[in-house]
Amino acid sequence: MAHYLIIGNGAAGLSAAEAIRRRDKSGRITIVSKEPYPLYSRPGIAYLVLGRVSEQQLITRPLTFYQEHDIDLHFGAVTRLDIQAQTAWLDNGDVLSYDVCLLATGSSAVRPRLPGIDLDGVVTFDTLDDAKTVIAKGRRAKAAVVVGGGITAMELAEGFRHQRTTTHLLLRRDRIWPRLFDEHESAIIERQIRHEGIKLHYRTEIAEILGAKGKVKGVLLKDGSTIKCQAVGIAIGVRPNLQLVKESGIKLDRGVIVNDFMQSSHPTLFAAGDVAQVYDRWTKGHQLDVLWPSAINEGRTAGHNMVDVAMGRPPDQPYRKGSPFNAAMLFGVHLSVIGRVGSGMAEEEEQSMYYLSRGSSFVWTMPLTGNHHSAWDSHGLTSVRIAIVDGRIIGALLLGNQSLADPLRQLIENEVPLGETESNLLAADTDLPDAIMEFWRRWRRRTPLSNRRARA
Ligand SMILES: Cc1cc2nc3c(=O)[nH]c(=O)nc-3n(C[C@H](O)[C@H](O)[C@H](O)COP(=O)(O)OP(=O)(O)OC[C@H]3O[C@@H](n4cnc5c(N)ncnc54)[C@H](O)[C@@H]3O)c2cc1C
Structure with missing residues (x-):
């Protein structure tokens, strides 16, 4: 046996x-x-701290x-x-x-080597037990500071805020998640963050976590200023657990x-x-x-x-990786990221990019190569951005209205050639969501189910 x-x-x-x-x-x-638990939904811990699920x-x-x-x-x-x-x-x-x-x-979440990192009150957000700690610490703390700009940092900030804690979110750069969002998308999310009452600090880096009697009492920033707080959330990235x-x-x-x-x-x-x-x-x-x-x-x-x-046989089932996909809700705004959407980063930062945020893929932020274009459209809290390489949509980012999420996933997964539609999608006066929907409907009509990729 x-x-x-x-x-x-x-x-x-x-x-x-x-x-x-x-x-x-x-x-x-x-x-x-x-x-010490049977299988639980790890992404779901973000909803536990918001009291949306038990x-x-x-x-x-x-x-x-x-x-x-x-x-x-x-x-x-x-x-x-x-x-x-x-x-x-x-x-x-x-x-x-x-x-x-x-x-x-x-x-596991990366813990930077900061003075004070082991103080009681410093939390990361990997597990169900971490979520329980965020709730408990958040309820007792008058203020909390969250460090990091990816999805997990935002979820942590939202979690602390939900416990009625004054919450500060520290960003290293001048906008939120510049590795993934363009300026307009960052602005949509930042507006929602402020609306939730979370204080955003740009171009801010933490130098030390200050403590007294083993507990967090504040943070010292690199510019010499301090913020008083009783909890610090760290979400600067994750690293695969390779120790074994x-x-x-x-x-x-x-x-x-x-x-x-x-x-x-x-x-x-x-x-x-x-x-x-x-x-x-x-x-x-x-x-x-x-x-x-x-x-x-x-x-x-x-x-x-x-x-x-x-059983002593050669393995026979290959894994075919699909386009990476994530759907999340950030501060009341739905977000979907599909495939490769390209990076807004300066080159030197790309080279130093190492850590990945939770719920994300390295593929998303890989620079676009070949003959590439982007098209985008935005109304209020809704925005659509697509990346086109060599005549095919290879990635998309949707904020707000998600009706294009499935169509775009199918077009990306099936690598559907755009043909003449490409120039229409890129034209300034095109209604981009309508044009994508129309193209997808035409493709669906002429493509039998059996010819579509399984994941689509
Ligand atoms: C807050 C949060 C939000 C997320 N949001 C999303 C999302 O919106 N969408 C999405 O697609 N993904 C999301 N993710 C990511 C997703 O949860 C992970 O990609 C997924 O759980 C990975 O599954 P896994 O089985 O590889 O590892 P895990 O689910 O991490 O399971 C690994 C397990 O191995 C255990 N382990 C480690 N070392 C040992 C050892 N030596 N001995 C015994 N056990 C060990 C760990 O304790 C852990 O329980 C989120 C994750 C978090 C934490």
Whole structure:
């Protein structure tokens, strides 16, 4: 009987376990989970701190699910992995040998080396327990400071504000999320942030977190000024959890480089989710996708192929990475980002770009190459921006009205040639949303379902 070991009980780990059980009814499946919960929606913790969902509603698989599918869920941490010996050591002293292993350890918030970073009151936003801490600290704090400009920083700021805390959001640059948003899109979100009563500080960097008796009492900024606060939220980016394989000799970059079958450079070790770097057909390189649907799809493929390897067969199901997609709600404004939308950054900043915000993909901000154009349109809180490369829409960013989200996803995923429509989309007097909708309807009419890509 084969033994499948899965390290991490997130979207990737659990999807892999389900895929294994579908193909191997009797194999032994062990999931080791550092967090003491069954699978819960990690993106959902942003809604928990806003009081929109309960903890119970976040649980997507109850504990009984694991029993029913004969999956051994072990709460604890893997502290050492020897991939040559196919053995894992757990923090309670247990030693597990396996036939095939999946590394699905996710990613964690980067904690900068700042004086005061370990004070009580400094929070990051990775887990359900972090969300509970944000609620508890936010309720007690008179003021909170959030550092960072990506989605998670905004969600943290919104979370603190919801607890009626005076909230400051510190931005390094002169607008919000310049890696992704253009100036107009940043302005829409900033207007909403102010409307929520959150104080925005531009071109501001933190020098030190000030404390007394082990607790946060303020922050010292690089310009010498201070802000009094009792909580500090840090959301400057995330990093894949690679500690277990750092010295293993497998091929690593920012994450674990996997082949089309989600297999690392060692045949009995697979990787999926935030920790894996998968081939991306648009950028022709291996990229990180810190996204929930990507973790599910990668986990499923890994699980399927792990069964083949355990049975001594070559893996047979390749993973086809789709265009990265995220839908989120920021300060009451719906946001969708699809495919590659290009970067508004100066070149030197692109080179120093390393960390990725939660719920995002490296692909989004890769510079556009080839024959490229952008078109955009905006009314009030709604805006549409598309990126066109070599006659095809390769990315889109929608704020507000989301009726174009599905059509654009399908056009991008299917790499539909625009033909003469390209010049129409780029013309200054075109109603861009109408023109995209019309083009999509025509494409749908002439393209049978069987010829459209599965994800679309
Ligand atoms: C606040 C927030 C908002 C987000 N919003 C979005 C969104 O809007 N859209 C979107 O697509 N994605 C979003 N994401 C990202 C998404 O949640 C992740 O991409 C997804 O959860 C990755 O799944 P995973 O299985 O790879 O890793 P995870 O879900 O992180 O699971 C990994 C698990 O492995 C455990 N682990 C790590 N090391 C060990 C060890 N040594 N031993 C045992 N267990 C270990 C970890 O504790 C963790 O429980 C958000 C994430 C956060 C935190």
